[in-house]
Structures are given as structure tokens and as C-alpha cells.
Amino acid sequence: MIYTQALSKCAVFPVLLVLVLSSSVASSNQSPNNADSGYSSAPSTTSSPTIVSSPTNSPTASTTTLPQSHWSAIAQGDLTKVMSQYAESPTLQWVGGPLAGKYQGKDKIQPVWQKFIKAQAPLETAITNVKSTIPETVKALVSFSNAKTKIPVDYTLVYKSVSGNYQITQEIWKIVKP
Structure with missing residues (x-):
């Protein structure tokens, strides 16, 4: 009154x-931005990442981004597609879990993904907190899950332009404690 x-x-x-x-x-209505967001007991849905910066010639420029394609291939268990996204001499650094280690070259990386895919795929993904650094580094929190497990990963992909196509040169898979 x-x-x-x-x-x-x-x-x-x-x-x-x-x-x-x-x-x-x-x-x-805005949720707080902290490292634990998106890591509840179960992901609600698969989401598309929000890109912070996306120059037209970077890995994040298109609607179907290269990182999304990579994470989707992992979740679907498509080893051929996962491996096709790497440059000639890539590095995979896996931090945490039974596959922890540093793997140099496609011949060392492929068996790691074979083991992971055999044990876990198919998976769903929830992607949050995507950030890109102009032009080649993409970071995100990616949660891979299925009925028996949930794997929250602090993910970093570093790309290099090879003949106008971006390929992964470095990948860091760091398991995050929920």
C-alpha cells in the first residue's frame, strides 16, 4: 500500500x-560460476558448450565445433573418428584414473582410447565452462557418464592448423573429484 x-x-x-x-x-536467476558446477550426482542433459571467443578461423568457429566432435566421438566409442582428429605427433596427458600417464604419438594414444572405449562406451556428455584462447586452445569441464559411472574431466585441447584444417596436437584429460 x-x-x-x-x-x-x-x-x-x-x-x-x-x-x-x-x-x-x-x-x-544466474548460477554461480565455480569449479564444482555441473558435477551433480547425475547430468541432467547433454548440453552444447558456450564458446567465450570464436574467431572465424579457430577450432571453435563453427556450430559443430571440433572439440564437440572429439568429445562426441569418445562418448560414442568411435575410435576411428577420435584418432582422425590428431596431428602427426600428438601428446595425450591423462591425469588420474587407471589410464594415467603421458602418451606421445598416435601409436601410443590409440591403445589408451581402445581400453577406455572398451570399458566405458557408450557415454553421455555434459559440457560446461567452455573457454577458448585465440586461436587454438579450448578448455572445458566435460562430464562423461553412463549407467555405471560418471567421469568429470577438466579438458584441454590444443589445435594446430595443418593445411587449413585444425588438428589436435596436445590433449589433457584431467579427472576432477566431484
């Missing part, structure tokens, strides 16, 4: 109040 009477006496105040309330509602 008091607010209604005060509002009717001032023509500018209602507009300011609406702006303040709109801003307040918008702020309260």
Missing part, C-alpha cells in the same frame, strides 16, 4: 523500480 501511494506521486520512480527489479531478478 505505501509503495503504491509513493509510486503514484512520482512519475520517474516506477520506471527506476522496474529497472531495479528486472536487474535483481536477472541476477538471481
Whole structure:
């Protein structure tokens, strides 16, 4: 009642109040940005990442990004597609879990993905907190899950342009404790 009477006496105040309330509602609907977000007991849905920066000649420029394609191939258990995305002499650094180690070259990386895919695929993915550094590094929190397991990964992919096509030169798979 008091607010209604005060509002009717001032023509500018209602507009300011609406702006303040709109801003307040918008702020309260945003989730906090922290490292644990997206790692609940089960992912709600597979989501598309939000790219922070995406120059037209980078791995994140198209709607179907190279990182998404890579994570999807892993989740689907498509070893051929996973391996086709690597440059000639890539490095995979796996931090945490039974496959932990540093693997140099496609011949060392392929058996790692074979073991992982055999043990885990098919998987669903939930992708959050995607960030890219112009032009070649993409980082994200990627959660791979199926009925028996959930693997939250702090993921880094480093790309190199080879004849106009981006290929993975370095990959860091770091399992994050939920």
C-alpha cells in the first residue's frame, strides 16, 4: 500500500523500480560460476558448450565445433573418428584414473582410447565452462557418464592448423573429484 501511494506521486520512480527489479531478478536467476558446477550426482542433459571467443578461423568457429566432435566421438566409442582428429605427433596427458600417464604419438594414444572405449562406451556428455584462447586452445569441464559411472574431466585441447584444417596436437584429460 505505501509503495503504491509513493509510486503514484512520482512519475520517474516506477520506471527506476522496474529497472531495479528486472536487474535483481536477472541476477538471481544466474548460477554461480565455480569449479564444482555441473558435477551433480547425475547430468541432467547433454548440453552444447558456450564458446567465450570464436574467431572465424579457430577450432571453435563453427556450430559443430571440433572439440564437440572429439568429445562426441569418445562418448560414442568411435575410435576411428577420435584418432582422425590428431596431428602427426600428438601428446595425450591423462591425469588420474587407471589410464594415467603421458602418451606421445598416435601409436601410443590409440591403445589408451581402445581400453577406455572398451570399458566405458557408450557415454553421455555434459559440457560446461567452455573457454577458448585465440586461436587454438579450448578448455572445458566435460562430464562423461553412463549407467555405471560418471567421469568429470577438466579438458584441454590444443589445435594446430595443418593445411587449413585444425588438428589436435596436445590433449589433457584431467579427472576432477566431484
